[in-house]
Amino acid sequence: MPYCRLRQPPGKRGGFVDALNKEAVNRLIFALDVPDRQEAERFIKLLDGAVGCFKVGLELFIKEGPDVLKMVKDHSSADIFLDLKLHDIPQTVHRAVTSAASHGVRFITAHCGEGEAMLKAAVQASGQGLEVLAVTVLTSLSQQGLSGLGFRDGLMLNQLVLSRAAQAKGAGCAGVVCSGEEAAVIRKCCGSDLKLVVPAIRPNWSGVDGDDQSRITTPKQAIGNGADLIVVGRPIRDAKNPREAAEKVLAEIGQALQSK
Numbered sequence: 001m002p003y004c005r006l007r008q009p010p011g012k013r014g015g016f017v018d019a020l021n022k023e024a025v026n027r028l029i030f031a032l033d034v035p036d037r038q039e040a041e042r043f044i045k046l047l048d049g050a051v052g053c054f055k056v057g058l059e060l061f062i063k064e065g066p067d068v069l070k071m072v073k074d075h076s077s078a079d080i081f082l083d084l085k086l087h088d089i090p091q092t093v094h095r096a097v098t099s100a101a102s103h104g105v106r107f108i109t110a111h112c113g114e115g116e117a118m119l120k121a122a123v124q125a126s127g128q129g130l131e132v133l134a135v136t137v138l139t140s141l142s143q144q145g146l147s148g149l150g151f152r153d154g155l156m157l158n159q160l161v162l163s164r165a166a167q168a169k170g171a172g173c174a175g176v177v178c179s180g181e182e183a184a185v186i187r188k189c190c191g192s193d194l195k196l197v198v199p200a201i202r203p204n205w206s207g208v209d210g211d212d213q214s215r216i217t218t219p220k221q222a223i224g225n226g227a228d229l230i231v232v233g234r235p236i237r238d239a240k241n242p243r244e245a246a247e248k249v250l251a252e253i254g255q256a257l258q259s260k
């Protein structure tokens with residue numbers, strides 16, 4: 001059974017729907033925000049073939065250590081995104097990324113907040129297929145929340161995101177993590193080379209809302225606004241049928257790609 005059903009436009013060749021499905025899968029990252037290796041393994045098996053990348057974050061990595069990355073590789077051919085959101089002095093970040101590169105992961109995150117030197121250090125240590133994604137402003141932060149953080153009065157959150165994205169590009173990062181709300185303007189200002197990775201995805205049908213995420217978008221909005229990849233956690237993890245939820249996300253991504 002295909003994982004998403006897409007309308008084939010008249011005149012398109014037979015492989016069109018398959019290619020679109022493949023493209024949708026490649027754009028979906030599932031956040032393995034689970035407490036231990038057993039749960040992670042269960043989700044990897046359940047979602048096999050429906051996601052292009054598994055994201056290992058702080059909860060799982062701190063519990064299980066680097067062995068969990070090997071487990072993901074042993075059970076799936078999907079990419080691995082090590083989301084540790086590094087934030088330290090340049091030399092420490094450089095050394096941390098060097099360590100990460102030895103685990104064969106595709107993406108690692110570093111925060112933008114400390115400026116270009118830290119991001120450059122991360123980029124210098126990357127390579128061997130490892131790409132650095134710079135976290136612009138966490139998607140849990142709202143415009144209101146920004147006001148209490150000591151930035152100059154009147155600074156708009158989307159301006160901060162944009163200036164950090166430009167800085168990340170200047171530092172040589174492969175991409176940035178931003179919300180779907182900022183994706184279009186970043187794409188316009190930073191060009192097509194910078195990967196835009198968008199979390200805080202909340203499909204209309206998911207029933208997941210009112211949580212810690214502020215700058216939310218649906219899969220369709222995020223992809224329509226220019227996201228290359230979307231990160232989905234709770235709307236799939238907490239669904240009654242996670243596989244079915246992933247397939248619905250894929251269908252939405254496919255629709256957004258089709259109408260581009």
Ligand code: C5P
Nearest residue numbers: 031057138139177199200231232233234
């Ligand atoms: O459950 P939910 O779909 O909100 O999961 C989002 C995932 O993306 C979490 O693992 C979170 O750590 C991550 N993330 C984020 N915002 C960022 C960067 C990463 O929500 N700016």
